[in-house]
Amino acid sequence: MNVGFIGLGIMGQPMSRHLLQAGFSLTVYNRTASKAQALIEMGAKLANSPAAVAAASKIIITMLPDTPEVEAVLFGENGVYEGLSAGKIVVDMSTISPEATAQFAARLREKQCELLDAPVSGGENGAMAGTLTIMVGGDEQAFQKCLPLFQAMGRNIVHLGANGNGQRTKLVNQVICALNILAMSEGLHLAERIGLDAEKVLQVVSSGAAGSWMLSNLAPRILQNDFQPGFMIKLQQKDLRLAMELIKTLGEDFPGTALTYSLFTKAVEAGLGEQGTQGLINIFKRA
Template identity: 50%
Template sequence: MKVGVVGLGLMGGPMAMHLHKAGLLAAVYNRTRSKAEPFEKLGVYVAQSPADLAGRVDVVIVMVSDAPDVEHVLFGPGGVVEGARPGLVVVDMSTNSPEWARRFAERLARHGVEFIDAPVTGGQKGAVEGTLTIMVGGREELFKRLLPVFQAFGRNIVYVGPVGYGQAMKLVNQVVVALNTVAMVEGLRLAKALGLDMEKVAQVLTGGAARSGSIELYLPKLLRGDLSPGFKAVHLKKDLGYVMELANKANLYLPATAMALELYKKMVEKGLGELGTHALGEVY
């Protein structure tokens, strides 16, 4: 399979590099061309547009910020559908919602293009180390065919159901991530107020029942004063917004998630959205 990657940011860049090492990467495209230069030096074709990329590969991976960005990459001027041929597969690995995933699948099907939603979790660290968890929604036979692609940068690859189920599972994941992060930030505030040794706090939180992905990934960074993103706060705010849209439609009461969304909204309003999700304490 020849694979192309659209979007070479914090996540897409490392994922594309793993695909190159696996001998699968045929082309890349990024709106800011400078991010594609490391791949050009490796002999990877740098496409002029998503359409140009789509015409050269069997599988297009899209890793951009939000649903409107995915829509533009697929259907905008110079978009994937302009270069697509029947049998092409589009894999959306960004995070949006089940409704968007089903909409993309329906529109691409008119062009003879198949679609899979396969968002990831594990942050930039997981992308760099090739240990991401990938939640895949789509036709199961197609999932099995694409497994070598996912295995290039993922360790925990889970087929969760038809189109849209990947995004649904990711939103569940984001609720737990957000609430774990709020718990970590508030626990650390309490620890500081009580005068505890923060290294010993870390020893307890990473070894007992409070242990979580947020603790393991981000507590060491917080102790160093490093607020740089492994996952940007603005993106978690976007994801929680999708969660609450779905919850409101289903008349589902999620008070803690609603609170977390308000906290991340405050982060973005204060101009802190480009920091990591673990920098939430900056708004307290």
């Protein structure tokens, strides 16, 4: 099957590699074309616009930072919309606004095309290993058609109902992640401030009740002073902004989300936006 992939960043590159390895015929587009080189060497074709990707593909995947970029790539000049014909499916695997997702889906239906929102969890490592968690919203039949693609990139794949519900589930996921990142950062900062051996603290607490994905995957990087991004602080802050927008509609307090949003915003304002999320600990060091 002809598949298109747009957005070959930290996540998009390894995800599209898995599609090629699973035998799909892949056409790719990236704003910075050089990032497609390794995939072309593996057999992918390079298109010169999102419209050209859509014209060449039955299913078109996008993996972009936020809502405005997805809107521009879908509906801007030379966008995906221009290359669509009836029966094609667009799968947006970025994390973006659930409301905008539903609007984009309605616009695509004018061309008898479906949109699935299919954001992911598992980070760069999950993308490289092909073990992502994938949370899908949208038409059931379209979901079934895309399942073999999802299975090439991920393991735990769940259909959650109508368009937007994939994104809403991802925002729940991100609230939980952000609070875990804060817990890890504050705990390690405390250990350091009271003069404990951080390596030994990590060794003992990560296998007890305090254990978490963050402690296992990100805390060792902090101890090695490695703040390279798997997942950038500015993207986690964007996800918390989207979660805050969702919460605002409820008229209720979600104090942990509000706190982590303010701390991730502080990190972005301190110039840490392109560090990995483990860099949140640096806001304590700079205080």
